[in-house]
Amino acid sequence: MITGRLDIPEGRRQTVEQALNQFSNLLNSKSFLINFIHTLENQREFSARAKVYFASLLTVALHGKLEYYTDIMRTLFLELMEQYVVAKNPKLMLRRSETVVERMLSNWMSICLYQYLKDNAGEPLYKLFKAIKHQVEKGPVDAILKKAKYTLNDTGLLGDDVEYTQLTVNVYVQDGGTDSIPVKVLN
Numbered sequence: 001m002i003t004g005r006l007d008i009p010e011g012r013r014q015t016v017e018q019a020l021n022q023f024s025n026l027l028n029s030k031s032f033l034i035n036f037i038h039t040l041e042n043q044r045e046f047s048a049r050a051k052v053y054f055a056s057l058l059t060v061a062l063h064g065k066l067e068y069y070t071d072i073m074r075t076l077f078l079e080l081m082e083q084y085v086v087a088k089n090p091k092l093m094l095r096r097s098e099t100v101v102e103r104m105l106s107n108w109m110s111i112c113l114y115q116y117l118k119d120n121a122g123e124p125l126y127k128l129f130k131a132i133k134h135q136v137e138k139g140p141v142d143a144i145l146k147k148a149k150y151t152l153n154d155t156g157l158l159g160d161d162v163e164y165t166q167l168t169v170n171v172y173v174q175d176g177g178t179d180s181i182p183v184k185v186l187n
Helices: 012-027 032-039 047-063 066-086 100-138
Strands: 165-173 180-186
Touching: 012 032, 032 047, 032 066, 032 180, 047 100, 047 165, 066 100
Parallel strands: none
Antiparallel strands: 165 180
């Protein structure tokens, strides 16, 4: 539907396209869209996975109208905040992304931050990731438990102090000829 390429028999094509245009017009009505989202969320069979999927489809459908999308999201988000304040659990908000509006917020932030990440922050973040990965792999890493001597995550920290030495192993690549490649590893 979003790409405009529908596999519909010619006899029904005009009716389906008219219905899709009418549905698109309804999506552009703020009151309809907010009520539609509330109605869907009140359905018991509307699972968390379905909410994520619906929020993603809605994001794609309204991507060209980001101001309208932001207004819808803001309205729904204010309602959600009020619900959490009334329930006296504001700390639980945004913990599990259980609602359509929470997923919409995530998608909206992705859209808004994309250009900045691409142009400015992407390369430094990648370098930071590679540097942390290099530091973690400098010391012993338990291949089975996935725990390491040097890690940022305290739950992934090796409990015992492991003695190790660095070895240089000559590796022969299969179907790569007779030349060996020296690789530094820990015993």
